[in-house]
Every structure is written in C-alpha cells, then in structure tokens.
Amino acid sequence: MTFLTFGNIRDPMMHGCHTYEAFHLAGAQTDHGMGGILHGFSRDMLAEAMDVDERTMSQLIDNQEGAAIVRLGEALDRLMRRPEEGLGAGKAGWMADFSYRFGSAHRDVIQSRAGQLIIANSFKLPVLKYLDMAIGCLHLENDALTAPGWFTNADQLMYCAEGSARVQVVWPSGEMAGDVEMNEGDLVMVPKNYPVMIQAGRNGFNATFVMNNDKPIAMHMTGSDSVFKAMHPRVRMGAFDITEEVDRRAYEQSRRAKTTYLLPPRRATRQESESEVIVDGANNIGAAMWSMF
Secondary structure, three states, X not given: OEEEEEOOOOOOEEEOOEEEEEEEXXXXXXXXXXXXXXXXXXHHHHHHHHOOOHHHHHHHHHOOOOOOOOOOOHHHHHHHHOOOOOOOOOOOOOEOOOOEOHHHOOOOEEEOOOEEEEEEOOOOOOHHHHXXXXXXXXXXXXXXXXXXXXXXXXXXXXXXXXXXXXXXXXXXXXXXXXXXXXXXXOEEEEOXXXXXXXXXXXXXXXXXXXXXXXXXXXXXXXXXOOOOOOOOHHHHHHHHOOOHXXXXXXXXXXXXXXXXOEEOOOOOOHHHHOOOOEEOOEOOHHHHHHHHO
C-alpha cells in the first residue's frame, strides 16, 4: 500500500514536471526511509486511537518484515484468488461575502465525549477561493484524540487558543518528525502529506487552524472512514502480515470502527463512543465530510 505525495519537501523523486515522494501505510522500518508510517507514532497513542491492546498493536506494526513490495503467505494467496463469497460491499453560520460567524455555525462534526469540528472553506465562504485557504476550529474534550491522518493538498498552521494537547507528526518515511506538547499561545506547522495525531490534555484543547487550500482533502488511518477500513480485509492481512483474528480485533470489533475523526478516550463507555456522529446534517460521514474539506 503506497501513496504518491506530490510536492513533498524532503528528497523528492522527479516524474515529468512534478516531484513526488512515496510513503507506505504498512511495512517494516528500514534504513532507507521506506518504513510504514505507523512506525513513526508512539505505540501508546496508536493503541488509544485504534482501541486495541498492546499485543495487537505490536502485531500490526512488527509482524511484517517486508517493505514496499511484500510477498503474501501461501494460505492468504489462495484466499485472495478465491471468488468473493458473501462480502457485500440546521442552519449554517451567518455568512456574507467576507465574514463567517463560527460561534453560531452548524458544527460539521460532533462526537459525544470527543469534541466538535467546524470548517470554513470556499463552499461556505466563497472569498476563500480567491485567497486559496480554509479555516477550521477544533474543540477536543479531556483526553480525546483526533484520528491520525494527513491533508493531501494543504499545509496546516495550528494555533492553540486554550488548553493543551500532545501532537505527534510523522515523516512520510515512517519516522517521527515531532512529539510536542502544545499549550495556549503555541503554533505548530504541519506540511501536507505528513500524518499528524492530536490528544487533548486534562483540561481539553481548543485550536484554530489555517490551511493553504480552499478545499482541503483529508485522509484518516482510524475510524469508520479510514483508508484501512476501506480496504478489503485480505489486503490488510497481507499488508500487515496478520491473522484474520487480529484484523477483526483491529478493524471490526474495535469501538473505533464506528467513530470518525474525533475519538473519545477509551475509558468512555461503549454507548458513548458509538453514539451517532453528526456531520454537516448528514448520516453518511464519508460523503459529507470530504465534500466540506
């Protein structure tokens, strides 16, 4: 599983008139900058984000010894070749030409025990199209997390307005680029295609972030709309070299399987963490969320 990320800033390869750098969603860590990006995050935060135990987390990260191109086991190879059987696939904030009132705006994402997210892009504030930028407000409850993920077409500048948070940023090579504590008044810059994960402190976290694209597109690694969730289970099993049982624990039985982007702390009850996510007035989060971003 490899993503080609255009316009990266570290050791790009040339292809026509574009520059790109490949990064891998799965695979072993290597000395040549080709490790799976999960290696770049700390295991405690990943386990919290995915709602799995330490043993399952170790299997997801450590089992696969190959990198970039991996060989399927004989049993899994037979499964991949077998035909498929039974696998079924309110009112917006006040808006004018140059102003948008976040305080009264409809929340784009609301998750019980996790927080809220509001995004103003060129669909909501058309002048942003000419500025080529979007603005967001993020509120996280105590100890809540954002799903690890990245913007494919925008850098983001994040400002902490209140509270604190632990922020981890990962190089596309799978190495940790930064693990910092954000406090009120701090700024963090995250380049596009650099995965980032945020966990609020004990007093919560309120942040404003600016992106240099009027329609930013985000990808996530956990939750119901994650890039892994969209893959066939056998593809995940081959990529991470894990058993069907481990895959089921990580992507089907986990409480995170029904949450999206804003993740309650694991101590929240199952009922709270599986409560309905409201996304721009729609129940289909995959369809609604990225039409805004």
